[in-house]
Amino acid sequence: MENYGISARVQSDDLEYIVKVVKSKLIAYDIQVNPVSVRFYYVNSDNPDLGGSFDEIRKELVFKGYIPFLSQNGEHFLEVTRRPSVNFHGVYLNVAMLILTVLSTIYVGSIYAADYVSGPNAFMLRILYGFVFFSLPLMVILGVHETGHYFVAKRHSVRASLPFFIPFPLGLGTFGAFISLRDPVPNRRAMTEIGVAGPLAGFLTAIPFLFLASYLSHEFIPLSNAVVGLNINFPIIYYLLGLITPPGQPVFPMVLAAWVGMFATAMNLIPVGQLDGGHIVRGLLGKRAAVIDYLFVAFLFILGFKYNGWWMLAIFVVFMGLTHPPALDDYSGIRRIDVVLGVTALVMFILTFTAIPIK
Numbered sequence: 001m002e003n004y005g006i007s008a009r010v011q012s013d014d015l016e017y018i019v020k021v022v023k024s025k026l027i028a029y030d031i032q033v034n035p036v037s038v039r040f041y042y043v044n045s046d047n048p049d050l051g052g053s054f055d056e057i058r059k060e061l062v063f064k065g066y067i068p069f070l071s072q073n074g075e076h077f078l079e080v081t082r083r084p085s086v087n088f089h090g091v092y093l094n095v096a097m098l099i100l101t102v103l104s105t106i107y108v109g110s111i112y113a114a115d116y117v118s119g120p121n122a123f124m125l126r127i128l129y130g131f132v133f134f135s136l137p138l139m140v141i142l143g144v145h146e147t148g149h150y151f152v153a154k155r156h157s158v159r160a161s162l163p164f165f166i167p168f169p170l171g172l173g174t175f176g177a178f179i180s181l182r183d184p185v186p187n188r189r190a191m192t193e194i195g196v197a198g199p200l201a202g203f204l205t206a207i208p209f210l211f212l213a214s215y216l217s218h219e220f221i222p223l224s225n226a227v228v229g230l231n232i233n234f235p236i237i238y239y240l241l242g243l244i245t246p247p248g249q250p251v252f253p254m255v256l257a258a259w260v261g262m263f264a265t266a267m268n269l270i271p272v273g274q275l276d277g278g279h280i281v282r283g284l285l286g287k288r289a290a291v292i293d294y295l296f297v298a299f300l301f302i303l304g305f306k307y308n309g310w311w312m313l314a315i316f317v318v319f320m321g322l323t324h325p326p327a328l329d330d331y332s333g334i335r336r337i338d339v340v341l342g343v344t345a346l347v348m349f350i351l352t353f354t355a356i357p358i359k
Helices: 013-023 050-062 091-116 124-153 188-219 237-243 254-271 278-304 308-321 336-352
Strands: 026-031 037-042 066-071 077-082 163-167 172-178
Touching: 013 026, 013 037, 013 050, 013 066, 026 172, 026 254, 037 124, 050 066, 091 163, 091 172, 091 254, 124 163, 124 172, 124 254, 163 237, 188 237, 188 254, 188 278, 188 336, 237 336, 254 278, 254 308, 254 336
Parallel strands: none
Antiparallel strands: 026 037, 037 077, 066 077, 163 172
């Protein structure tokens, strides 16, 4: 496409490059240059495929160190700014955190395995059980969850880090995992799909472990002098599948690992802030998602009177930013498949959420 009615003084090779890229995709009626950005003013009717054109511009400029975004508050314009310089952590940090998290989950798993092993080799068996029946399934579920985010981000040409696992050698052995998006989210469709990908992948991975854990829990009998550790509440999906562990007996390590996977799915799908659920709701509803953010953070504070962990999550969400930042193109619509994904996320949340996870 060629622009018309444009008079702009190109002051550097960078500006010339930006103008060339944008002009090749967008019909604008004016360009304004200032020391920190370039604005291209346009009319929607001149750009019938504005979303597609913007995404092509975004793919080229972002990888060259620029951030383009659309604004339709008043006059419509596409603005390009230089991307701030950021130093990302190398893969060594990911590997170190992975190793530490494996070790911490093996340690915690060995504690829960103590009710199932005895004899002269009990220590080594506890370590083995801790790895095979707790650390391995839990790390697989969390890893697949984050890998889901990673690959869908890549599909939308959004660079992302490898997963960062968070070790914590108490309680559940880990605070979960996360990936870091190294590019801004381009549009609401990408925001929805990246947000859904992780919980959906983790949920589908956890389901086979539910059945395997239930089977193994009947094969491995706890010791007569076993001490009941965590007293967990099971979400709806366990009742639907008939996989409830009888109360008053130790929880088999893999049962706990699968439960943690389901709990992580529910926690991530809470539609607030930077959680996966916050991505999904912001992608589906746009600016209107702010109402959902405030309602659910209030809901978390209320639930905190029943389970203190929700207070910690609510404070974390508020600290990280209660409302979700917009996409670069916050105006292009979403597809029917994205609505289906949103409904799927809601169903997963209902199936996996429990108000008081640990008694």
